[in-house]
Amino acid sequence: MGRYTGPVCRLCRREGLKLFLKGTRCDTPKCAIERREGVPGMHPFRKGKASEYAIRLREKQKVKRYYGIFERQFRKYFEMAGRKSGNTGDALMSLIERRLDNVVTRLGFAVSRAGARQLIGHGHVTVNGRKVDISSFLVRPGDAVAVKDREHSKKLAASVLEMEGMPPVPDWLERVTADPPEGRVSRLPSTQDISLPVNPQLIVELLSR
Secondary structure, eight states: OOOOOSOTHHHHHHHTSOOOTTGGGGGSTTOHHHHOOSOSSSOSSOOSOOOHHHHHHHHHHHHHHHHTOOHHHHHHHHHHHHTSSSOHHHHHHHHHHTBHHHHHHHTTSSSSHHHHHHHHHTTOEEETTEEOOOTTOBOOTTOEEEEOSSHHHHHHHHHHHTOTTOOOOOTTEEEEOOSSOEEEEOSOOOGGGOOSOOOHHHHHHHHTO
């Protein structure tokens, strides 16, 4: 299956909550959830109670759409989380949260994860001083994520940093006042650091069947 190229507001409406796929625009009256009720399609209001499978599927789809992950990638993260000690659901969310496109967004260098993927793919981001153009790159504690030290790259990041209404930097990251803009990974993210309201245990139950 290829990448979804349709209107992303449909994805938010389908999940019934704001996934912030358009960044700060989702906090404005232009947000589709604010203007239209129900899920997209011919039957926006469906009768009956959702099955146990449907409830768990929606949790998985919510995470995939929020972070912009394919099914194969998601399964890979689940396998990696299963090999770690402790709670598999917590390990899964921690792994996904460590993706470079998510880190760039959370540091405020891009308005959305889609924008962060474009920024990374065009070579505007470095990790520990080296260019990284892979959005799925997993950062580690102590890593320094910065905008490339060139005029065009710094201008792109500055235009986002100057925007109003951008969410604060989470506790597991630290944005350093520098030129070019830079951030550091202080520690591994925990479930309390996840900005998306999700129950990881339901996802584990679905994928463990």
